[in-house]
Amino acid sequence: xxxxxxxxxxxxxxxxxxxxxxxxxxxxxxxxxxxxxxxxxxxxxxxxxxxxxxxxxxxxxxxxxxxxxxxxxxxxxxxxxxxxxxxxxxxxxxxxxxxxxxxxxxxxxxxxxxxxxxxxxxxxxxxxxxxxxxxxxxxxxxxxxxxxxxxxxxxxxxxxxxxxxxxxxxx
Numbered sequence: 001x002x003x004x005x006x007x008x009x010x011x012x013x014x015x016x017x018x019x020x021x022x023x024x025x026x027x028x029x030x031x032x033x034x035x036x037x038x039x040x041x042x043x044x045x046x047x048x049x050x051x052x053x054x055x056x057x058x059x060x061x062x063x064x065x066x067x068x069x070x071x072x073x074x075x076x077x078x079x080x081x082x083x084x085x086x087x088x089x090x091x092x093x094x095x096x097x098x099x100x101x102x103x104x105x106x107x108x109x110x111x112x113x114x115x116x117x118x119x120x121x122x123x124x125x126x127x128x129x130x131x132x133x134x135x136x137x138x139x140x141x142x143x144x145x146x147x148x149x150x151x152x153x154x155x156x157x158x159x160x161x162x163x164x165x166x167x168x169x170x171x
Contacts, residue, residue, distance in 0.1 A: 003036070005130045005133060015047055071090060
């Protein structure tokens with residue numbers, strides 16, 4: 001049975017890499033949820049409020065829907081994305097993206113989601129690459145984001161910095 005996760009992306013250059021490459025990279029710190037990720041798992045792509053480098057203006061938003069095209073595997077050599085080294089990763093099928101600067105704001109939904117058992121301190125749960133979602137959470141987020149999704153190529157053009165930015169992949 002497939003699982004659902006929130007993929008937490010905290011840097012616009014890293015978001016650009018994920019959207020362009022249709023890959024996800026993970027730091028070397030062992031995390032149970034990263035080890036549990038399997039092919040076919042549903043991934044909600046979440047850009048933190050600081051990802052766009054203006055946290056007073058921006059809100060944390062779900063910007064896309066993807067599926068793991070592979071399980072997580074160790075890289076032969078770490079890759080560098082947005083100035084950070086990553087030891088493992090997986091391939092993605094990005095099913096749809098919300099055109100920039102849109103997305104579904106997460107904060108108003110937190111009290112309804114099982115993933116945030118302490119809604120008053122919800123942001124603490126976002127200090128990781130992946131956050132596992134219950135089936136109910138996945139359904140709630142899917143209902144909210146699906147009407148806003150367009151094809152990856154169409155939306156990628158609105159992330160103009162992502163479509164053309166040159167970041168090192170190290171691979």
